[in-house]
Amino acid sequence: MTHTLTHSDGFGLLRLPTRIHFGNGAASQIAPLARELGRRVFVCCDPFLADTPQFERTCAELRSAGAVLQIWTEVEPELPVDSVHRAADAASVWAPDLVIGFGGGSALDLTKLVALLSSHGGRLSDYYGENAVPGPITPMIAVPTTAGTGSEVTPVAVVTDPGRDLKVGISSPHLIPRFAVVDPTLTRGAPTAVTAYAGVDAFVHAIESYTAEVRAPEWTEQLPVFVGQNRLAGLLAEEAITVIAANLVRAVADPDDEAARTEMAYGSLLAGMAFGSAGTHLSHAIQYPIGALTKTPHGLGTGLLLPYVLRGCRPDIDPALRRIGTLLGVAETGSDPALDAIRRIEQIVADIGIPASLAELGVRAEDLPDISARAAGISRLAGNVAAAKPIERIPGIVTAAWRGDHT
Ligand SMILES: NC(=O)c1ccc[n+]([C@@H]2O[C@H](COP(=O)([O-])OP(=O)(O)OC[C@H]3O[C@@H](n4cnc5c(N)ncnc54)[C@H](O)[C@@H]3O)[C@@H](O)[C@H]2O)c1
Ligand SMILES: [Fe+2]
Structure with a gap:
């Protein structure tokens, strides 16, 4: 699939280990x-x-x-x-x-x-x-x-x-x-909750790096660690999204499904390679205060939040969502491909047992303003999404996630 940036200056940046050895054994x-x-x-x-x-x-x-x-x-x-x-x-x-x-x-x-x-x-x-x-x-x-x-x-x-x-x-x-x-065989024995939460976090890494802000770097200056969506990270994110979407639910449902386990190790590796230069954004910014408040695992929070973040950033991220819909095989079926992509992501998150709302994690209504303010304070993450005025979107995203409001 052709990766099309929303910015004409299609730049790329990857920083990686000098060698990556992947495979069983x-x-x-x-x-x-x-x-x-x-x-x-x-x-x-x-x-x-x-x-x-x-x-x-x-x-x-x-x-x-x-x-x-x-x-x-x-x-x-x-x-x-x-x-x-x-x-x-x-x-x-x-x-x-x-x-x-x-x-x-x-x-x-x-x-x-x-x-x-x-x-x-x-x-x-x-x-x-x-x-x-x-x-x-x-x-x-x-x-x-x-x-x-x-x-x-x-x-x-x-x-x-x-x-x-x-x-x-x-x-x-x-x-x-x-x-x-x-070596995917080393992930044998990981508890189901770890497979689910770590696995969905990899999915969030891939999708957030793919919907990150596009900003041409100042090549003459020291680059920030996370430079936003770019061509090289985009290629890796596309493969990661495809592979994780096809295997996460299987890997969680059946710990003996070696093929799904292998694909998840591959997908999470690619997602790490992608977000290592592009960075992540709002699900991660909002999870930090929620994790501190509720002592819930990182991936549980980022996985729960992702669909609300994607809904809250529409329509600015619709071009990327439509491409994700193609990767997920839903693009042709519905009248609104970007929305179909979000619905498919919601289904995957629900199928691995992630709760639908922040209220189910023990967050109270009176906690919401503080969560939003703290998330907005992590500007390096909160500002890294390809949507205008991301900080202003946070309270609406947090409220919808608290209610479990998928509309
Ligand atoms: N550096 C990064 O890029 C990055 C990105 C995301 C998260 N993190 C950090 O990673 C940490 C979470 O990592 P994690 O989700 O891999 O969990 P973890 O390393 O905390 O391990 C979770 C549990 O699984 C057990 N475990 C791990 N592998 C196992 C196996 N093969 N068999 C049986 N048990 C196994 C561990 O003993 C532990 O009890 C957090 O601290 C988070 O902040 C780092
Ligand atoms: Fe993460």
């Missing part, structure tokens, strides 16, 4: 890749995976290839800042040549931050925001065991700082892992 590539980067390895491994045969095999292969390992398994949910500093202190003493992350998005984000702090020192707060990492960091190999975050290819890591209400991101091209090894 690709985990056997970890040891030879590690060997290219050095001998002393600090490994951040999800605690629930540390005693699995897959991880033990990887460690044995690394040791056979001459590596010496320090294995860190204290990966805490939501990555509290203190836990990251403890891991980074241990890594600094070990002085690794490379850091390997083996686990879900939390383990991979920890790996990025360990590599950052063991290279440049200081506190995490020194690097909050965009482009605050001063230079290259210890090389990383990222090995995801969930299909969703795309962290194995993205320039961002997210932490919880008790001094702040909302989770906070560190984003820099220097955080992109050197190598990504995506």
Whole structure:
């Protein structure tokens, strides 16, 4: 399919690992890749995976290839800042040549931050925001065991700082892992809720990167980390949308459906490659305060919000929605292809068990103004949609999502 930008200056930007190895069995590539980067390895491994045969095999292969390992398994949910500093202190003493992350998005984000702090020192707060990492960091190999975050290819890591209400991101091209090894067999055993929430978040990454603002970059200046919708990211997003739409419901319904699991690992990888340069937008901006308020998983919130965001940004994003409708196979069936695309997305979200309204997450009517104000405050995300006056749209989107109002 031809990707048509709404802007005549069709630019492109991708920043990626230098190598991406994807496929069932690709985990056997970890040891030879590690060997290219050095001998002393600090490994951040999800605690629930540390005693699995897959991880033990990887460690044995690394040791056979001459590596010496320090294995860190204290990966805490939501990555509290203190836990990251403890891991980074241990890594600094070990002085690794490379850091390997083996686990879900939390383990991979920890790996990025360990590599950052063991290279440049200081506190995490020194690097909050965009482009605050001063230079290259210890090389990383990222090995995801969930299909969703795309962290194995993205320039961002997210932490919880008790001094702040909302989770906070560190984003820099220097955080992109050197190598990504995506072996779908490693996602076997992920709990159904993780398959659903991480999987739908990948769907949101793909659709938001595809409906992101188009703005020609100032090539003469330092580029922002997220530059908006662009030709190269668009190609990847189209494939990600197609693949995830066809496989998410199957992967959630049947954990033994190996083909669906493989496709989800592929789709989430592509979605990460796309949003790593284009960025995401309103579902992510609005999920941050909702996640803080309700302590619900990131993907549950972004998946719930996506259809309301798409409805709230019409008709400005209708050209992209019509192309999405073609990818989803609904474009020819209805009188309004953009609306048909949203309805199909709503169906997928409902079919994997995402609640239809914010009220069902425990959000109260009196919380809505504060949620809207905080979401609007994350202007880097909130402003990254291809719709005019995005901030003014937030209260309407939040109210519709609270009511479960699909009109
Ligand atoms: N850096 C990025 O680009 C990016 C993007 C989106 C989200 N995130 C971050 O990623 C985190 C969420 O990551 P996630 O959704 O992958 O979840 P996670 O890493 O927090 O893991 C969720 C749970 O699944 C378990 N698990 C993971 N893989 C498993 C497997 N194969 N078998 C059995 N159990 C398994 C973990 O032990 C954990 O209990 C959040 O902190 C979020 O902020 C980062
Ligand atoms: Fe996300």
